[in-house]
Amino acid sequence: MRTCSLIAIFYLMSANTLTAAELDWIQVSPDGKSFVTAEDQKPFVPWGFNYDHNREGQLLxxxxxxDWKTIEQDFxxxxxxxxxxxxxHIQFGKFMTAPDQPRESALKKLGELLKLAERTGLYLDLTGLGCYHKQDVPGWYNQLSDVERWQAQAIFWSAVAKECAHSPAIFCYDLMNEPVVQAGKKRGTDWLGPGFGGKHFVQRITLGPDERPRPEIAAAWIKTLVEAIRKQDQRHLITVGLVPWSLERRGLQSGFVPxxxxxxxxxxxxxxxxxxxKVKEALETLKGFDVGKPLVIEETFPLKSSPQEFEEFLLKSKQYADGWIGFxxxxxxxxxxxxxxxxDALTASWLKFFEKNGPQFKGEQ
Structure with missing residues (x-):
């Protein structure tokens, strides 16, 4: 039996008494600068984890x-x-059998995950359109034109939003993990960015050359997917996961200028x-994303810094950020x-910090 699994099972059994009605919906605060619960208008600070793969590197x-029992224990x-x-994180290829045909079995399983989140008392940041495993990307998807691909992505999000619209356990829909607009006047050759750890996290939303400025293309893509979601779900929050090189600076740029x-x-x-x-530089980058709306650091980890520098960054980031999601x-x-x-040591150190400092970051002390 897994270490501490008995404690986890106890938490799960206790959480089973929670109903969806007891999870308050989350919305942006009236001043537009943070998050609050819809009914009580209490401050809500996202503090959580990317549950992007298991210990073997498998996607959900x-x-x-x-292995549903493992998911229950992990939650x-x-x-x-x-x-x-x-x-x-959910992949496009696992949820679509054709450009206009969602996979009902995957949507049903997503519904079960929503119920688990409700029982456990956790909100979901639901990130879609993943193509992390190249082998899971349908051949027909790669052959679509830019316009056709956007249409298929809109159908994906329409189906997902319809499945999730009723549940208060959705914190937000994240349209895509780290999207990029094709740069230059030449047509691109691959929708996916370079691999990292056997997965492809960066994804292009266009391949064809376009005379419009890249941020204009990015905004049009966002608008297309948001409109598809809003036809099914008027209530849940919508965002997109941006790379730090989205700012208008010299060098590499994604086209998604905040x-x-x-x-x-x-x-x-x-x-x-x-x-x-480079803690100071990271804070300056974070400041660039503070554009008058709530700001969440949706991915962070002591991947490139010492645990001490990472903790310094997190503590100082409170002047800009309104939520934090690690791993x-x-x-x-x-x-x-x-x-x-x-x-293992880095992850253990991170989880220790997470557990100890959660009340401070969430404003519970």
Missing amino acids: EDYWNT AEMKQLGANVVRI DKVSQHLDFICVHLYPEKG YWGQTPEELKQGKTIG
Whole structure:
């Protein structure tokens, strides 16, 4: 039996008494600068985990049909650690059988995940259109034109929003993880960016050359998907996960300039990993995403810095950020302490910080 699984099971059994009605819906505060619960208007600070893969590197859809008990335990453990939000990543190819045909079995399984979140008392940051595993991307999807691809993506989001519209357990829809507009006057050759750890996290929303400015194209894409969602769901928040090189600076740029693409988004998300000796620079980057709407650091981890510098960054980021989402990969701090890798030690240190400082970041003390 997994270490601490008995405690996790206890939390899960306790959470089973929670009903969807007891989870208040989340909305942007009246002043537009933070989040509040809809009924009580209490401050809500997203504090949670990316649950993007398990300890073996499998994506959620790879094991949710065969190992549901592990997912239940992981949700209970994340709740026990103090999380209130879990970021879920779902792949386009697992949810669509054709450009205009959603996969009903996948939508049904998503519905079961919503019920688990409701029972556990966790909100979901639902990130869609993933193409993380290249082998899971349908051949027909790669052959679509830019316009056809946007249409298929809109159908994906319409189906997902219809499935989720009734549930208060959705914190937000994240349109895509790290989208990029094709740059230059030449047609691109690959929808996906370079791989990292066997997965492709960056995805282009266009391949063809376009005379419009890149931020204008990005804003039009966002508008297309938001309109598809709003036909099914008028209530849940919508955002998109931006790379730090989305700012208009010298060098690499994504085309998703925050202040030029935010008009159709409820809040801004950035993925930011501070580097060794560059905490000040990371904070300056974060400041660039503070454009008058709530700002969530949707991905962060001591990947490129020491644990001490990472903690310094998180604490100082409170002057700009309104939420923080790190990572949890199915291993408790106790299990990680038994590990023998640097990665195990880093993750254990992060989870210790997360559990200890959660009340401070969430404004509970």
